[in-house]
Amino acid sequence: MPTFVYMTRCDGCGHCVDICPSDIMHIDTTTRRAYNIEPNMCWECYSCVKACPHNAIDVRGYADFAPLGHSVRVIRDEEKGVIAWRIKFRNGKKDMNLLAPITTKPWGEHIPELANEAAPSSDMKDSQLLFNEPKYIRMDEGGIHTLESNGLKMKEGVYY
């Protein structure tokens, strides 16, 4: 189910070209519209579909057995932190609107700027721990995330 481009909606901005991990979304030099140069290498990862500001890219069924007519549209909004899908079946029997969160925090703000963090001491450098460890392994500083507060008990050995 590779991607295809609605030529009338595409304005050749190149966002899909910029993002495609497979490097198969290219701009046609004659029509100046994007197109999928190699459907065989398309993973259907939807990166280009999400990146397109004009919703000009859709994903179709395989040419050998699925006729066109259905549609999968998506709007990804980093500011609102959600992704909205609209999936329409070709026979009109299903028209689904799906919404899912993509982040719980304002985009990127809670990722620490490590250059501003205190430098690790030489003791820490000699240890085998990673950044924020050991604190972040158990997360039980201040009793917020303790086993007790979650109604659990530490058990020994292997259990299912």
Next chain:
Amino acid sequence: MGYNTVVEDGIDILVAGAGMAGTGAAFEARYWGKDKKVVIAEKANIDRSGAVAQGLYAINCYMGTRFGENNPEDHVRYARIDLMGMVREDLLFDMARHVDSAVHQFEEWGLPLMRNPKTGTYQREGRWQIMIHGESYKPIVAEAAKKSADKIFNRICLTHLLMDESKENRVAGAVGFNVRTGDYHVFKSKTVVCAAGGASNIYKPRSVGEGAGRVWYAPWSSGSAYGLLIGAGAKMTQMENRIVLARFKDGYGPVGAYFLHLKTYTKN
């Protein structure tokens, strides 16, 4: 059209390949290497590259030590039995003891993890898996790498590691080319973190034509992790067990998921 040679010198830490592992490595490298020059070279665009480009709706390995679920040694035992003893236990243990803190950091950065409403623990699908809303799993981690790296080279496919002339058995950089312009890129670096991908399409799939791209692992994974390192004389370990995911034609999940959820069986 002529091709240019672009030399990037004075790098302290070069990250080769920036999927989940590479972006994470760049973040970690910035903390431990404070004022060191961290540079990323990636074949695609780090916002959507690697095997998690399209998102991932589960974290397949999480101990849950903080909830009393598993300890790292439980994971080593499980993997050893699962792979009939052919495992490097030190590597397994290392992965298991650090994975929880990585997951907790992802949650802090904004990755939506699902929680069990009754117990408050992360929602499990199995003993090791937890469920997430992972559409932006990769962009979130890429954001951390962008904050950490000094320079990011997108669309650079590294092909060879460079060996140090004065010190034996020491890697001193890497060379590659820009997949768009064909320019030749030389990275001279004190250390190289090789976080490149594995290989897909080693075996020809039964799906043909347009179906060929719909493999379980990303079709753009060209085996750089093996190619770069074997070329530099590294020894391969843990190659006894390879994951080969058969897929039903026109059905997207790996067959394992099919058997597991629908309780089906197959007949040749």
